Amino acid sequence: MTRRRGLFITLDGPSGVGKSTTVEALRRELTERGMAVRQTLEPSTSKLGIFTRENANDIHGHALACLVTADRYAHVEHEVKPPLDAGETVICDRYVASTLVLQRLDGVSLGFLLALNADVLMPDLAVILTASSGLIAKRIAERGIRHRFHRDPAAPGREVDLYAEAAQALVARNVKVLVLDTSDVPASDIASRIADALPDAPVASAISPTPTPPQGS
Template structure:
């Protein structure tokens, strides 16, 4: 399998932290700077991804973790890798860090999750968006919960703790991780921080974790 020539950036963080709006702002910023950008999300928009998203409130624990991982491998094969091979900068809303948090909230052991995802492509840059628990709770109340975890008022604080642990795990795997606090910053300001930390151009990273497949 050939090494990808594009740049793979993932955005993760608690529900209500602003992932989607920040990703949109980041994509627009990078395009203005001349980069070819492809945006995507997990669960993916494939039939498997749509099934996973639609049933995430009813399927729990190890079974849901396996569905998420299966969708990720298919997502890599059919969308992410082809776009990287084309030289795009791929921005993904949720990836491995979310697995290390959301599935841990569902009582799945970290070791099981790491083994399940042992062959996934690692990003050139993993962005963890953070905000204080009170801010997140307020945003969730304003927009409404998207899944069962967001309906638990104790989850935001627990998610922040687990994302700190996920950051340690990813860095231990050699993945560059950027933490961006969105408590007071706008999506455009967060996008500027991420763009400044991103690899300078497609094909410029030759020894990143994403090349070790």
């Protein structure tokens, strides 16, 4: 029989754009549409992911880029591929697009980051959420600074521009990208748009019955 692999969906975007809220809304939307959904995030919840998250304000540049990507490779192997192969849809909060932005804010070149992620599993749909830099700056100010990048008042505008470049870089690598402006749009509506844009689930493998050994063998 033929087994259909689940869909891999990633959500990225500037801090304060509503990623976590949208991820949860998308999980509900897809579940209501009858899909089995697995939700995850990066950095992951593994020991490596926790170390990366806890030390991201102290480790900079190429070293942090390598840590983030190392966690990604392990995350895909242990937490993303198994449910995909079982036919589940996986939604990941932050993925390659975030690396192509945050690590560039940290002084790492786009070419280095693309090479570092060259063998990473690419999503069936990469969603990039955006909003005006003024709205993003307002949301960050309201919730408080959580990362060293937020101390730069120009960071929201730079993030918006770099995410647009990240979208182009992914499209150039044949990744389906959906860019959505979340300004004044309910998360439930954003989730519906994402669900409507999903491609058909790819065929993972053709599974043949175990052959019966010939008599007398």
